[in-house]
Amino acid sequence: MSKKAKTTPKEELPPGLVLKDVKGIEWEIQNIIGSGGFGYVYCGTKHKCKTRTEYAIKTENMESGPLFVERMFYLKNVNEEDVKKWVTIKKLKELPLPKFHGFGSTIHNGNKYRFIVIEKFDKDLETFLQTVSDSLLLGAVINIVRQIIDALEFIHECGYVHWDIKCQNIFIGKKPKNNHVYLGDFGMVTKYKTEDVKPDKKCANNGTLNYIAIDGHLGMHTRRGDLESLMYNGLEWLKLKLPWKNLTLPKTIISKNEMKDAILTAGPKKKIYDFNNVPNCKYYKFFKP
Numbered sequence: 266m267s268k269k270a271k272t273t274p275k276e277e278l279p280p281g282l283v284l285k286d287v288k289g290i291e292w293e294i295q296n297i298i299g300s301g302g303f304g305y306v307y308c309g310t311k312h313k314c315k316t317r318t319e320y321a322i323k324t325e326n327m328e329s330g331p332l333f334v335e336r337m338f339y340l341k342n343v344n345e346e347d348v349k350k351w352v353t354i355k356k357l358k359e360l361p362l363p364k365f366h367g368f369g370s371t372i373h374n375g376n377k378y379r380f381i382v383i384e385k386f387d388k389d390l391e392t393f394l395q396t397v398s399d400s401l402l403l404g405a406v407i408n409i410v411r412q413i414i415d416a417l418e419f420i421h422e423c424g425y426v427h428w429d430i431k432c433q434n435i436f437i438g439k440k441p442k443n444n445h446v447y448l449g450d451f452g453m454v455t456k457y458k459t460e461d462v463k464p465d466k467k468c469a470n471n472g473t474l475n476y477i478a479i480d481g482h483l484g485m486h487t488r489r490g491d492l493e494s495l496m497y498n499g500l501e502w503l504k505l506k507l508p509w510k511n512l513t514l515p516k517t518i519i520s521k522n523e524m525k526d527a528i529l530t531a532g533p534k535k536k537i538y539d540f541n542n543v544p545n546c547k548y549y550k551f552f553k554p
C-alpha cells in the first residue's frame with residue numbers, strides 16, 4: 266500500500282446499486298474493475314440511459330482520505346474549459362488525464378462512502394505489462410513517458426506534484442486510442458513549494474518504495490521528483506532490474522544515490538554498465554543540478 270491514511274475494511278457494493286451525485290445524476294454500479302488501498306473501482310453507467318457508455322466509479326470509505334484529495338484535485342483543476350485552453354496552447358491532441366464526470370457520497374449497510382465518476386479506460390498499464398512476456402521496446406516506453414510528461418506538465422502547472430507515478434496508476438485508452446496513455450489516481454497529489462524547500466522528516470518516504478525519488482526520501486515535494494519516479498518506472502518497463510529492487514530502507518536510498526552519482530559522473534552520452542545498462546543519455550537531464 267502506498268498511501269499513509271487510515272486503513273478501513275473494504276466492502277463490495279452490489280451490482281445494480283444506484284449512486285446519486287451532487288448534481289442529482291444517477292450512476293449505476295456494475296462489476297469491480299480495480300481495487301486500491303482504500304476502496305474498489307467499479308465499471309458503471311448512467312442510470313436508465315440508453316447509450317450505455319461506461320464510466321469508472323471510484324469509491325472509498327468516508328474515513329479514508331485519498332479520494333477526498335483526488336476529488337479536490339479534479340474539482341479545482343480538471344474543468345472542461347481550462348483543459349480545452351491547455352490543449353490548444355500546448356498543441357496536444359488531448360490531455361492525458363481522465364475526464365471527471367461527477368462526485369457524491371452514499372450510505373450502504375450503515376457505512377458512508379464517497380465516490381467520484383471518471384472516464385473509463387481499457388486497462389491499467391500493469392495489467393498490460395503482465396500480458397506481454399518481453400520488455401517493451403524503447404520506442405514504446407518513450408511513447409508512454411512522453412505522454413506522462415504531458416500529464417505531469419499540466420499537474421505541475423496547477424501547482425501540484427503527482428507523487429505516485431507507477432504502472433497501476435497509468436491507464437491505456439480504449440480502441441482506437443490504444444496507444445494513448447493517461448495518468449490517474451490523484452490520491453497523493455501535493456502542492457509543491459518553489460522557495461525554501463527543505464527536507465522534512467514528516468513527509469519522508471511517502472509513496473511506493475521502489476519509485477520514490479531521492480527528494481521524496483528526504484520529504485521534499487518537487488517536480489523533478491515526479492520525473493525521477495517516472496524514470497525508475499521507465500527502466501522497469503524496459504525490464505531493467507532496479508538495483509534497489511529487493512532492498513529496504515535505508516539501503517534503497519543509498520542505492521538510488523549511487524545510481525544518481527554514476528549517471529552524473531558518466532555525463533549525458535554514456536550508458537552505465539554497472540546499473541543494468543541505464544540509457545543514460547535520456548536520464549542525465551533529470552539528475553543534473
Ligand SMILES: Nc1ncnc2c1ncn2[C@@H]1O[C@H](COP(=O)(O)OP(=O)(O)O)[C@@H](O)[C@H]1O
Pocket residue numbers: 298299300301302303304306321323331363383384385386387388389433434436449450451452
Ligand atoms: N478510469 C479507469 N479506467 C479503468 N480502470 C481503472 C480506472 N481507474 C482505476 N482503475 C483500476 O482500478 C485500480 C485502482 O485505481 P486507482 O485510481 O489507482 O486507485 P487507488 O487510489 O486505490 O490506487 C487501477 O490500478 C486500475 O486497475
Ligand SMILES: [Mg+2]
Pocket residue numbers: 301433434450
Ligand atoms: Mg492507484
